[in-house]
Amino acid sequence: MFDGFDPVFLARLQFAFTVSFHFIFPAFTIGLASYLAVLEGLWLWTGRSVYIDLFRYWLKIFALTFAMGVVSGIVLTYQFGTNWSVFSDRTGAVIGPLLAYEVLTAFFLEAGFLGVMLFGMKRVGKGLHFFATLAVAVGTLFSAFWILAANSWMQTPAGHLTNEVGQFVPGDWWEVIFNPSFPYRLVHTVLGAYLTTALVVGAVGAWHLLRDRTNQGSRVMFAMAMGMIVVTAPIQILAGDFHGLNTLEHQPVKIMGMEGHFQSHPEGAPLYLFGLPDQEAATVHYPIAVPRLGSLILRHSLNAPMDGLETVSRDEWPPVPVIFWSFRIMVGLGLLMFALGLWSLIAYLRGQLFDTQALHWFATLMGPAGFVAVIAGWVTTEVGRQPYTVYGLLRTAESASPLAAPAVGSSLIAFIVVYFAVFSVGTWYILRLMSHAPAPAEPALEQGAAPIRTAGITPAPAVDPSRTLGEQTEGA
Numbered sequence: 001m002f003d004g005f006d007p008v009f010l011a012r013l014q015f016a017f018t019v020s021f022h023f024i025f026p027a028f029t030i031g032l033a034s035y036l037a038v039l040e041g042l043w044l045w046t047g048r049s050v051y052i053d054l055f056r057y058w059l060k061i062f063a064l065t066f067a068m069g070v071v072s073g074i075v076l077t078y079q080f081g082t083n084w085s086v087f088s089d090r091t092g093a094v095i096g097p098l099l100a101y102e103v104l105t106a107f108f109l110e111a112g113f114l115g116v117m118l119f120g121m122k123r124v125g126k127g128l129h130f131f132a133t134l135a136v137a138v139g140t141l142f143s144a145f146w147i148l149a150a151n152s153w154m155q156t157p158a159g160h161l162t163n164e165v166g167q168f169v170p171g172d173w174w175e176v177i178f179n180p181s182f183p184y185r186l187v188h189t190v191l192g193a194y195l196t197t198a199l200v201v202g203a204v205g206a207w208h209l210l211r212d213r214t215n216q217g218s219r220v221m222f223a224m225a226m227g228m229i230v231v232t233a234p235i236q237i238l239a240g241d242f243h244g245l246n247t248l249e250h251q252p253v254k255i256m257g258m259e260g261h262f263q264s265h266p267e268g269a270p271l272y273l274f275g276l277p278d279q280e281a282a283t284v285h286y287p288i289a290v291p292r293l294g295s296l297i298l299r300h301s302l303n304a305p306m307d308g309l310e311t312v313s314r315d316e317w318p319p320v321p322v323i324f325w326s327f328r329i330m331v332g333l334g335l336l337m338f339a340l341g342l343w344s345l346i347a348y349l350r351g352q353l354f355d356t357q358a359l360h361w362f363a364t365l366m367g368p369a370g371f372v373a374v375i376a377g378w379v380t381t382e383v384g385r386q387p388y389t390v391y392g393l394l395r396t397a398e399s400a401s402p403l404a405a406p407a408v409g410s411s412l413i414a415f416i417v418v419y420f421a422v423f424s425v426g427t428w429y430i431l432r433l434m435s436h437a438p439a440p441a442e443p444a445l446e447q448g449a450a451p452i453r454t455a456g457i458t459p460a461p462a463v464d465p466s467r468t469l470g471e472q473t474e475g476a
Contacts (some may be wrong), residue, residue: 008400011083014415016382018075020375021393021419025069027374030144030190031197032062033137036117038224041134044126058201059437063118066110068426075415083408084294087389087399093169094160095150109139109282112393139379141190144375148189152182153295154390155381156250168390172304180250184243185381191236192377195337198228202340206360208437217438219354222363226344226353233338240334242295248298251391254384255310257320258327260284261308268292269306274328277321282309318386322440326379333373337385340366 036055043051077099080088088095116124116132124132153160159175160168170176205222208215248255256262260272262282271293275284283397295304308318347353385391389399 003407005409007403007405007408008397010405010412011400011403012396014083014408014412015076016077016379017412018072018079018415018419020378021423022069022072022076023374023378024371025065025072026140026143027193027196027371028200029062029066029069030140030193031195032058032065033133033140035197035201035224036062037130037133037137040130044130050220053438053440054217054221059118059432064426064430064433068113068423072423082411083401083403084389084399085401087394089210090166090223090388090394090399091154091168094153097170098146098150098153098177102143106139106146109135109142110200113139128368144190144193145186147177147183148186149177151381152185153177153179155179155185156181157390157393158470168354168393169395181243181246184239184246188236188243188377189374191232191239192374193369194228195232195236196374198225198232198366199340199363199366199370201225202229202363203365204434206363207434209354210357210360210364212437213354215437215439221438222360223348223353226341226348229337229341230345231341233334233341236418237334237338240331251384253309253316254318254323256307256309256312257300257318257323257384258380259298259306260287260320260324261294261306262320263310264306264308265295266305268303269294269298271297272324275324277324279317279320303458315387318384323380323384326376326383330373330376330380333369333376336366336369337373458472 039051039055039058042048043055113132113135116129117136121129133462153176156179157168158179159170159172159177161171162417163169201221202225205218205220208218209222212218244255258416259269260275260277261269262277262284268291270287270289270291272284273290275282275287275289292302295306296302298304298306309320343359343362344353347356347359353359387396388394389396442449
């Protein structure tokens with residue numbers, strides 16, 4: 001069936017499919033874990049039951065999302081050995097310890113405290129439960145830290161040596177971890193996760209406000225989400241600018257492809273807003289461009305010269321049409337997020353945050369935008385690194401396992417079928433949980449909430465002292 005296909009291309013396609021599916025879940029859980037910690041902290045501080053109700057509402061969703069993220073992530077580690085064994089052999093001494101550090105920090109924190117967070121509110125003290133929630137939130141950030149350190153080293157390798165058989169070995173761990181692109185990538189990715197979560201929470205709140213503007217939980221979650229977007233969206237734009245300048249310094253060919261600069265511009269490069277990049281003809285057809293704006297953004301000078309792909313051998317070019325459009329999708333959605341935050345701020349200052357239906361519809365439609373933006377960003381990052389797995393040092397074609405195309409293709413088909421069957425059901429169930437508005441006395445997982453009943457588990461009954469405290473101090 002797959003005779004005649006390039007096995008390396010199929011291996012890349014398989015990893016792209018599985019990693020894109022996987023990254024949807026961490027992009028949500030990183031922000032949602034922190035949001036849960038904020039909700040529980042506000043409940044302990046103010047005693048308002050609306051915060052603990054929202055905590056319980058989103059905790060069920062977090063539990064399912066976290067589980068799907070773990071399951072989908074396990075597959076990726078196996079692919080290093082099956083489809084990318086040469087890459088594993090050449091880079092294992094560097095990449096392996098970084099992934100192990102993730103296990104020793106992030107997974108230990110999450111595994112040690114997740115059970116307490118999910119089921120322990122009635123069984124441990126409030127302080128210990130809050131500590132467990134904080135530990136899980138910190139664990140998700142540690143996970144992002146180590147994964148991004150490994151990925152950033154592949155983008156801007158530093159601190160390594162090469163032994164006599166061509167393997168990369170660590171020379172200076174500080175330089176390996178804090179390689180040139182790591183700080184920018186970490187900030188950009190974590191902010192993206194927070195924006196993704198804020199957009200989902202805001203969309204759920206807006207959806208229920210369209211049906212009942214008086215629902216206290218919907219009002220609180222919508223206000224908190226819009227506040228997060230107001231603060232985070234402009235910071236993300238600034239962080240993206242710094243990240244772009246860093247990429248221009250260390251991966252200039254990627255920037256040339258993203259911008260569609262096939263030719264050099266000695267007296268200021270235009271910014272192509274839209275167009276049809278033609279890699280074979282080395283041109284952008286039907287361009288809509290702003291003269292010199294590309295130089296202003298990338299060099300902060302209207303007349304700054306910019307090199308084009310013509311200065312680089314064609315076998316060093318990334319797939320330009322892919323990253324040209326993925327980059328614009330990411331930036332376009334980022335501008336819409338900024339617009340949503342600005343609109344919500346104006347509505348808040350006018351006292352109309354909960355009464356503007358058009359804003360609520362816009363927020364609802366923007367719910368999936370964070371997921372699309374982070375996937376588009378990763379496509380830009382990873383495809384733009386081609387034709388290398390370790391930028392400038394190890395080519396993708398040299399990294400793959402010696403497998404025939406039918407073997408890789410058949411496993412790709414199997415992954416597609418299984419992933420859509422399993423994760424579609426999980427996603428449908430999460431949407432079902434989101435479809436009901438948060439209510440007073442929101443049931444906790446310990447009380448046999450839907451995800452636990454579905455699994456056939458009936459937790460032991462216990463007294464919940466927190467409910468009495470929350471109800472007595474409502475409105476404090």
